[in-house]
Amino acid sequence: MDRMLKAARTSGSLNLSNRSLREVPNEVYRSLDAVGEGEKWWEAVELQKLILAHNNIELLKEDLKNLSLLTVLNVSHNKLAHLPAAIGELPMLKSLDVSFNLIPSIPEEIGSAASLVKFDCSNNQLKELPSSLGRCLDLSEIKASNNCITSIPEDLVNCSKLMKLDLEGNKLAVLSENLISSWTMLTELNASKNLLTGIPETIGSLSRLIRFDLHQNRISSIPSSIKGCSSLVEFYMGSYSHSLLSIHLDI
Template sequence: MMYEQQRFQIQQPPVKKKSTERSCRSGIEEEKLEIVDLSGMSLESLPNPSLNLAIICKLDLSNNNLQNIPESLTARLLNMVVLDVHSNQLRSLPNSVGCLSKLKVLNVSGNLIEYLPKSIENCRALEELNANFNKLSQLPDTMGFELLNLKKLSVNSNKLVFLPRSTSHLTSLKILDARLNCLRSLPDDLENLINLETLNVSQNFQYLDTLPYSIGLLLSLVELDVSYNRVKSLPDSIGCLKKLQKLSVEGNPLVSPPPEVVEQGLHAVKEYLCNKMNSAHQSPTKKKSWVGKLVKYGTFNGHARSGPREEREAFIVDHEYRSIDGLASPRYMGMFSPRRLFSPRSYFSN
């Protein structure tokens, strides 16, 4: 038994406890680690444990009436790999959750949690975080810089207004579920999520009206759900998503692509957006080449002349040339990222 007092105070189904020699993949091989199940026992609080908490690798406290988890208890779960406290009455998590350095799965869904402690960033082994159906209005600002092993982030059915900019640093992330929130925008640098396969930002209703161009640079994306928002135009870059197999856009006042294209399915939508993007880049009246604009601004030797032919000719350097050391200045360092060079928006303005 995990809790000695439990035997006398609760006349519910007994505590289910299992031993495992596998050490839950991260424990001490020479010592048996325990899987303790205290779910569905109508617990309102946790009495003092008699079991050595350091040998527990999985603890299930779900479907109870817990209002808090003691700081001292969490701090001693040194080999914890899975912690499940879903469907309780928790309003917060203890700061000592940051001591769970081996934690891989954390399920806190179905509670009343308004914020996640910043210390959760110390759970650097975390692979799955489920915080659905809470009252979260924001996530820790820098969590994306630390949780580099996170593969699944589920925060649907909360009150999130935005996702932290550090979200774009979760390079191991495969699933991001942020539906049923109050999102007004998404981070600009989503292209860094190189392993993201599923992105669901549906049902943010009247709040989310634009999508970043970087969505089309999520090269591993298989499923994209942006339904029931206020999006009027899909980024042209979505036409470049070769692995995309499912696109949900219903419930939006779409103008581009038009409804008649959307009705024809995913292939028609991707073709429409791809053609639109290509025509925008090829049209001479849209944007001049970035090389020509470097010439215009005097970065390379040559004189700005009227007409596209003269701009191209001005790029040819004769025996007199000008130093290009200026390109290393902070003003120009961001001009040559792939995202800027291939974005339909030019970094330079006429």
């Protein structure tokens, strides 16, 4: 462990995945403070990338805020039951992966991690996404599949750079017309295995959409506005795949 921490103070990257850890070593939270004998403190760099995936970690401490230059944090495949509010004190964070844990809610403080580009919270116990995500204006990818989410906060209308959105395996009954029309950069939208009964008329606003998956929902019709999805290559509804050509012919 000491050897890995020493290397991390040189590279700025620390990978502690698959080590059967039950907790994050305290030395990780105070990376630079732990500069050892024989190390040149002036050559040490702050931790920027921290991988803790595939362990048995149950808690992330508020001390996480000490890692203020962190750009990548991966704590997927652990036993986390919550995220600390300190997640919002990581202003440089671009990629956050908390998938495959036991998390029932994401703290609203995440909205202060304004540099966030990729967020993966899939395979948890979420009933909603925090509205504060709408303050993360650089978000391009959200993975929130296999949770219990019933609706998407309207605040995400501000996430105009969103390109990939995965909501598979939730409890969504509707896709907001307002949200759909605001995500004009979207190339992939997966809302399969939900409780949807219709497709928003504003779907035609997504001229860059390439893949649209709605299989295993309760949708019985396709709005003619889908013709506006001029880049669409893959479209799944029910148990069938439709080409854009067949959509034009069927309407």
